[in-house]
Amino acid sequence: MLSALYAGLFYLSASILVFGVVLRMAIYARTPAPLKIAQTPAPTTRIGVFWRMLREVVFFQSLFKSNKWIWVFGWTFHMGLLLVLLRHLRYFTNPVWFWVEWIQPVGLYASFALVIGLLGLWSRRLLVERIRYISSPSDHLMLALLFGIAVSGMAMKFVARVDIVAVKVYFLGLLRFKILDLPPDPILLVHLGLVFVLMFIFPISKLLHGPGVFFSPSRNQVDNPREQRYAPRTPAN
Amino acid sequence: MAYQVNGATIEHDEEGYILTLSDWSKELADVIAETEEIDMNEEHWEVVNFLREYYEEYQIAPAVRVLIKSIKKSLGPEKGNNKYMYELFPYGPAKQACKIAGLPKPTGCV
Amino acid sequence: MASPDMDHPEGPQIVADPLKVPNLAFGAMAEIKPFRAHPNHQEPLGFPGELVGNWKEVAIEKIGELANTNRAFRVYLDACVKCGACTDKCHYFLGTGDPKNMPVARQDLLRSVYRRYFTFAGKYFPKLVGARELTKEVLEEWYTYYHQCSQCRRCSVFCPYGIDTAEISMAAREILDTVGMGQKYCNEIIGKVKVIGNNLGLQEKALRATLEDLEEDLEDETGVSVRIPLDEKSADILLVTPSADFFAEPHIDGLLGYAKVFHQAGVSWTVSSYASEAANFGLFIGSQDNMKALCQRIRHAAEDLGVKRIIFGECGHAWRVAYNFLDTLAGPFDFLDPNYPVPQHILEFTLDQIERGNLRFDKSKNDHIRLTYHDSCNVARASRMGDKPGGQFEVPRAVLRAVCNNFFDMDRDTTHESTFCCGGGGGLLTDELMDLRTKGANPRMTALQRVTEDHGVTHMAAICAICKTQFSKVMPQFGYEMDSVVSVHQLVSNAILLDGQEIDGDDRVPEVADAGVT
Numbered sequence: 021m022l023s024a025l026y027a028g029l030f031y032l033s034a035s036i037l038v039f040g041v042v043l044r045m046a047i048y049a050r051t052p053a054p055l056k057i058a059q060t061p062a063p064t065t066r067i068g069v070f071w072r073m074l075r076e077v078v079f080f081q082s083l084f085k086s087n088k089w090i091w092v093f094g095w096t097f098h099m100g101l102l103l104v105l106l107r108h109l110r111y112f113t114n115p116v117w118f119w120v121e122w123i124q125p126v127g128l129y130a131s132f133a134l135v136i137g138l139l140g141l142w143s144r145r146l147l148v149e150r151i152r153y154i155s156s157p158s159d160h161l162m163l164a165l166l167f168g169i170a171v172s173g174m175a176m177k178f179v180a181r182v183d184i185v186a187v188k189v190y191f192l193g194l195l196r197f198k199i200l201d202l203p204p205d206p207i208l209l210v211h212l213g214l215v216f217v218l219m220f221i222f223p224i225s226k227l228l229h230g231p232g233v234f235f236s237p238s239r240n241q242v243d244n245p246r247e248q249r250y251a252p253r254t255p256a257n
Numbered sequence: 258m259a260y261q262v263n264g265a266t267i268e269h270d271e272e273g274y275i276l277t278l279s280d281w282s283k284e285l286a287d288v289i290a291e292t293e294e295i296d297m298n299e300e301h302w303e304v305v306n307f308l309r310e311y312y313e314e315y316q317i318a319p320a321v322r323v324l325i326k327s328i329k330k331s332l333g334p335e336k337g338n339n340k341y342m343y344e345l346f347p348y349g350p351a352k353q354a355c356k357i358a359g360l361p362k363p364t365g366c367v
Numbered sequence: 368m369a370s371p372d373m374d375h376p377e378g379p380q381i382v383a384d385p386l387k388v389p390n391l392a393f394g395a396m397a398e399i400k401p402f403r404a405h406p407n408h409q410e411p412l413g414f415p416g417e418l419v420g421n422w423k424e425v426a427i428e429k430i431g432e433l434a435n436t437n438r439a440f441r442v443y444l445d446a447c448v449k450c451g452a453c454t455d456k457c458h459y460f461l462g463t464g465d466p467k468n469m470p471v472a473r474q475d476l477l478r479s480v481y482r483r484y485f486t487f488a489g490k491y492f493p494k495l496v497g498a499r500e501l502t503k504e505v506l507e508e509w510y511t512y513y514h515q516c517s518q519c520r521r522c523s524v525f526c527p528y529g530i531d532t533a534e535i536s537m538a539a540r541e542i543l544d545t546v547g548m549g550q551k552y553c554n555e556i557i558g559k560v561k562v563i564g565n566n567l568g569l570q571e572k573a574l575r576a577t578l579e580d581l582e583e584d585l586e587d588e589t590g591v592s593v594r595i596p597l598d599e600k601s602a603d604i605l606l607v608t609p610s611a612d613f614f615a616e617p618h619i620d621g622l623l624g625y626a627k628v629f630h631q632a633g634v635s636w637t638v639s640s641y642a643s644e645a646a647n648f649g650l651f652i653g654s655q656d657n658m659k660a661l662c663q664r665i666r667h668a669a670e671d672l673g674v675k676r677i678i679f680g681e682c683g684h685a686w687r688v689a690y691n692f693l694d695t696l697a698g699p700f701d702f703l704d705p706n707y708p709v710p711q712h713i714l715e716f717t718l719d720q721i722e723r724g725n726l727r728f729d730k731s732k733n734d735h736i737r738l739t740y741h742d743s744c745n746v747a748r749a750s751r752m753g754d755k756p757g758g759q760f761e762v763p764r765a766v767l768r769a770v771c772n773n774f775f776d777m778d779r780d781t782t783h784e785s786t787f788c789c790g791g792g793g794g795l796l797t798d799e800l801m802d803l804r805t806k807g808a809n810p811r812m813t814a815l816q817r818v819t820e821d822h823g824v825t826h827m828a829a830i831c832a833i834c835k836t837q838f839s840k841v842m843p844q845f846g847y848e849m850d851s852v853v854s855v856h857q858l859v860s861n862a863i864l865l866d867g868q869e870i871d872g873d874d875r876v877p878e879v880a881d882a883g884v885t
Contacts, residue, residue, distance in 0.1 A: 044445075051438040054655060056691040059523050059531065060748055061756035061784060068756075076527065086452040086525035094450065094527075144451065149391055151451035153466045154475065156497035158488070159449050224487045225496075229528055232446030237439045238520075238529035243751055246708040250695045271402045271551075272798065315573035320614045323580055339616060339850070351615070352798070364556050365566030366646060366682075366796060366832035367615040 023202040026212060027194055033219035040223025041231055048235040056250045062243035069242050076239060089144065097137025103130035104173070111184075111191045128177070135170050138163060162225065165218055172211035182208050260288050274355070274362050281309075281359030289357045293348070301345055301357075303331055308358040318355050318363055385781050385813035388455045392464035399803050400511045401795070404549035411558040412657055415547035422546040423501055427484050429542045430477075434485060440538050443530040444481045447471060453522040453532075458787045459515050462806035467512045470522035470532040476509055477539050510548055513539040515803055517793035518651065519744035524784050536793070537653030544652055552797035553648045557657050564664065565610035565644035571598075574640050577613050585623060590869035593630045595622070595638065601673045602637035604629070606713075607645045607665055607689070608680025609832035617854050618835055621681050624856025625713055627863050632720045636678075642668035645685035646832065650692075651794035658688065659696040665689075666697040675704035678711045681854055683743035683831030684792065686712060690750040712752050714762050714830065717859060721769050727876075728862040733771040736826045738858070739818050740767055740776065741811065741838075742786035743831035757783075763830055763855055770862040775822040781814040789829070791837030805841050812845040828855045 063069045075081040080098075084091045107127025110116045142163045145155050176182045182205040193200040202208075221227070234240065260267045260275070267280045273292065275281065286305060290297045297305075307327050311319045319327075321339065329337020346353040351363050406416025419425055434441045453470040455461065460468040467473060475497065482489030482498035489498030499505065518533035543549065559568045569577070578595040585593040596602060606629075612622040629636045642665045649658030669677055677700075679689045689710045694700060700709045708715075720726050740763060746752075752762040760783045767774055781787055790807030818824040829835050829852055838852035864876045 048438060048442055051434070051441055052436060053438040054436065055695060057439060057531065057534065057749070058691075059520060059529055060751055060759065062751075064751075064754075064756060076529075080527055082525055082529070083450070083452055083527040086456070086527075090450055090452050141450075148451065150388075150454040150466065150469060151449070153391065154449050154451065154454065154469065154471050156449070157494065158492075158496045161495070221488075226446070226448045229446040229448050232442050233528045235438060235442045236446070236529040237442070238523055238531050238534075243756060245691050245694060246710075249699055250691075251698075252695075315570070315576060317567065317569055317573045320577055320580075320619060321616055322584075322619055323577065326580070326584075343849070361568075363567060363614065364552075364559060365614075366609055366611040366618075366836050367567065 022204055022209070023190070023199055026202055026209070027199045029213075029216045030194055033216040037219040037222050041228075044223055044228060045231050045235070048232070052252050053237045053241070054252060056241055056243075056245045057237050058241035058243045059238035060243055062241065064243050064247070066242055069240055073234065073240060077233060090141070093137045093140030093144070095137075096133045097141060100130040100132075100134030100137055103127045104134055104170075111188045112195060114188075114192055131170060131174050131177075135167070135174070138167050138170065142167070158225070162227070165214055169211060169214045169218065172207050172214065175207050176205075176211065180205075180207060260285060260292075262288050272356075272362065275359050278359055278361070285359065286357050289359075293353060293357065295346065295353070295357070297357075300332060300336060301354075303328060304342070304345060304350065304354050305358040307331075308354055308360060312358070312360050318351060318360055321351055324350060383813050383816075385461075385778065385787070385810040385817070386455070387461070387813075389461060389464035391466045393466060395465040396459075396463050396468060396515055396803065397465070397511060399515065399800065401514050401797055401800055402551040403510075404551045404554040408551055408554040408558055409544070409547065409549050411561060412544070412549070412554055412654070414544045414549055414554070418547045422503075422506070425546050426501055426506070426542050427480075429545045430481055431485065433538050433541070434481070437534075437538070439531065439534045443474070443528075443534060444478050446528045447474065447478065447530055450527065452525050452527060453530075456522045456525050457516075457532075458519070458521070458790060458810045459517070459803065459807045462790070462809040463515075463803070465515075467508075468515055470526075473512055473516055474530070474532055474535045476505070476512055477535055477542075480505060506543070506546070506548060509539050510543055510550075513543070514550060514795065514800070517744070517788045517790070517795055517807070519788035519792055520748040521744065521785070521788065524748060533793070537651070539653075540651070540794075541653035544654065550652070550794065553652050553794040556646075557648050557652070557661070560644050560646075560648075560661055560664070561657075564639075564641050565613075566646050566648070567610045567614055569610055569613060569643065571640040574613060574638075574643060578638070581619065581623065581626075585626065589627075589865055591630070591865045591867050593626050593865070595626045596636065597638050598640050598672065599635070599637040602635045603674060604634055604636035604676045604678050605642075605665075605669050605672060605674040606636055606638050606678050606680060607642055607668075607685075607710075608638070608713075609645045609682040609685060610643055611832040611836065612680055613643070615832075615836060616839065617850060617852060617857055618681075618832055620857035620860060621835075621854030622856075624854065624858075624860035624863070625680060627860055627865060628713075628717050628720060628726065628856070631863060631865055632716075632725055637672060637674070639668035639672060641671070645679050645682040645689070647685060647688040648794055650684055650688050655696070658692065662688070662693050662697040665693065666700070669700070670702060676707045676711060677703065677709060678713055678716055680713050681830040681832065681856060683745040683833060685832075687745040687749040712762075714766055714855065715752050717856070718753075718762050718766050718769075721766065727864045728770050728859075729864055729870075730770060730772050730862055732862045733858050734773070736771065736853070736858070737773040737775065737822060737824045738767065738771050738853075739774070739815065739824045739827050740764060740782075740855075741789065741827050741829045741834060741852075742782050743829060743834050744786060744788045744792055746830060747784055747786045763828075766855060767828060767858065770858050775818050775824055777814040777818050781810065787811040787814070789831070789834040789837040790841065792831075792833050796833050796837055801840075804837060805844055808837065808841045808845075812841070815847075816845065826851050826853050828853050828858060830855050 109120045186203045190202045342350040479499045488496045516536040523531035556566045611618040647661045752758040787810045839849045868876045
């Protein structure tokens with residue numbers, strides 16, 4: 021019963037995540053950019069723009085220029101999250117890919133980085149008056165959600181271990197559309213439940229900044245209006 | 258929004274520029290100058306008169322430089338300069354003097 | 368060199384930090400707003416004269432239209448995570464402390480309404496995500512705070528996603544125009560350009576008289592007949608410059624500089640009375656239709672006069688529009704000489720002439736000036752000069768160094784792409800906003816005071832008509848003279864040596880190179 025419920029939630033949230041994000045990206049791609057609005061100095065070639073985006077996405081270059089505290093916490097959080105997510109690939113691959121195997125210990129420490137980053141961002145949101153002013157309840161809830169996911173995940177590793185082999189079997193089953201038994205461990209259920217919530221809300225929330233950053237015209241446009249006439253297709257109404 | 262001159266009501270915009278240019282009179286100029294806290298003397302009138310003459314010919318106020326050149330001719334170099342113009346009209350010869358002369362406000366990046 | 372502080376007997380000024388973050392001052396600027404456009408300003412632009420009865424439907428429909436036709440608008444409204452990186456980057460926030468002048472808070476005024484009507488979360492959980500109904504109070508709030516943004520893009524430089532508040536502010540103004548709540552200053556001016564050809568309303572006869580007058584001045588000054596041609600068919604170059612260059616100080620001195628450079632370079636050029644305006648306030652109100660109409664006047668003039676090249680004078684947002692949008696909105700310009708970029712900036716032309724060795728200078732003519740340079744926001748963050756990224760910073764400085772011995776840059780955090788707006792950009796250069804303009808100029812003025820303190824800087828050069836006017840109005844409040852702001856080509860004009868020019872009485876410019884090297 022529990023296994024079936026979680027299987028249902030898994031399929032549903034994964035579909036919403038994938039279709040939602042794909043739909044959003046399709047909308048962004050379809051919406052015309054009627055004019056050149058590159059934020060200069062900007063690269064004058066496509067390759068240059070690729071490197072600019074890479075520096076933004078990997079190193080958060082602009083954020084670094086802007087505010088070192090937000091950068092430290094934001095970058096720590098995101099890199100921690102990335103490693104932790106990659107580490108979780110072992111639950112969905114059999115045999116586990118060699119590099120996923122390789123990052124297992126790193127991913128473990130990354131979970132601490134993730135939590136430290138989160139708490140840093142959250143404390144700024146609470147303590148810095150300017151940022152408190154611009155925060156909505158959802159901004160706090162989002163942090164709470166991520167915090168809950170991180171702490172419940174770490175609890176299973178460091179406090180009350182669960183039968184991760186059974187968890188892996190369950191998820192490998194789901195990938196083949198077979199519903200096997202999920203260990204009824206309360207922390208695990210909380211962890212998975214929160215992850216499903218995160219996947220549900222991803223396409224309808226500010227988490228869209230992930231895909232959105234690639235569509236930002238001020239960053240992804242080539243600065244070459246005099247070299248090459250910019251004549252985008254007319255707006256589709 | 259209006260000035261009262263000799264019992265007549267003369268409408269102006271948000272900033273005190275009169276709406277109908279033909280409503281202007283010397284008495285009105287004195288009234289506007291009073292609201293601008295300017296005590297009209299001979300030099301003020303020299304500027305106002307030049308602005309009106311120029312406007313009549315060109316439908317616009319002159320460039321500050323052209324105004325100053327003309328004042329230099331009539332009042333001498335010690336008065337024909339930007340600094341003196343701002344002493345006469347602290348909010349700028351182009352804008353404040355135009356208001357008193359009953360001309361529209363110069364628009365744009367000026 | 369006399370420091371401006373000498374005029375302030377109250378003692379040595381303590382020069383503050385231009386980046387200092389103020390305490391929040393809630394509602395500090397809530398009452399500051401520009402005059403509303405009258406029906407006769409609205410209608411020629413294609414906008415309703417007064418607030419329409421069904422303003423709510425019209426505004427919401429317009430938001431939807433913008434979301435479907437402008438990728439920046441949609442992505443920027445969706446992507447913000449409220450990280451706070453932009454909160455201390457706006458000069459109006461730094462100058463006023465009003466939290467609604469923080470870029471993200473300014474965006475949120477519109478984002479909250481977009482969320483309410485166009486997102487799932489906003490429709491069903493408005494409180495949770497800070498979504499709100501569109502009401503008349505919201506419209507008024509938009510009118511107030513979207514006219515406290517100079518669309519300078521400084522915030523976007525520091526945003527991890529490049530979210531540009533300028534785009535949101537332009538969109539908001541377009542929505543306001545669409546429901547009949549336009550701003551008088553911008554809309555009256557756009558109307559004048561559409562009818563007369565320039566912001567001032569300077570007609571051909573007056574323009575001709577002004578230019579002839581200036582030619583006289585030039586001949587008196589130099590002894591050389593330097594022309595400022597108007598409507599001359601088949602000239603090689605059409606100069607499109609802000610009409611303030613025909614009218615205001617120190618703008619006119621810049622125009623005289625262009626004329627001298629063209630003269631010495633030996634090129635034929637002309638001003639057009641039909642397209643006698645570089646400025647394009649259609650940008651400020653986010654109206655592509657109006658921006659296009661103004662761009663097309665320039666194309667029309669270029670075709671009509673049969674020129675080969677188009678060069679723009681010193682004007683910040685005009686260069687943004689010309690550089691980025693002119694070809695898209697009024698191109699292709701295949702009738703022009705393909706050997707030159709379309710358009711060119713006057714500084715590109717002048718630097719090229721300097722590098723070719725066609726211009727000679729007596730730099731000592733500018734020795735009474737200790738100079739710094741204000742990067743105009745639109746040039747710095749929304750355009751380029753020359754071939755390489757960042758040329759918009761290097762080209763003006765190269766020209767200044769060629770004509771002036773004493774040049775000092777302000778703090779790097781306040782120049783180049785991090786430059787501060789003058790405080791009067793984006794359609795805010797109007798008297799009723801003087802309080803906002805003065806407060807918004809504070810960060811730039813503080814940075815200037817620092818180089819005055821450290822290097823005895825007396826003057827600041829700018830390449831934007833708005834910057835020049837704004838600074839000449841606000842600088843006296845910061846201990847400077849109103850003529851402490853100068854045109855870049857004014858300094859070129861001071862130092863350039865024309866062939867046959869009189870120097871010190873009867874002497875003529877000698878035929879020796881590098882007269883300016885001392």
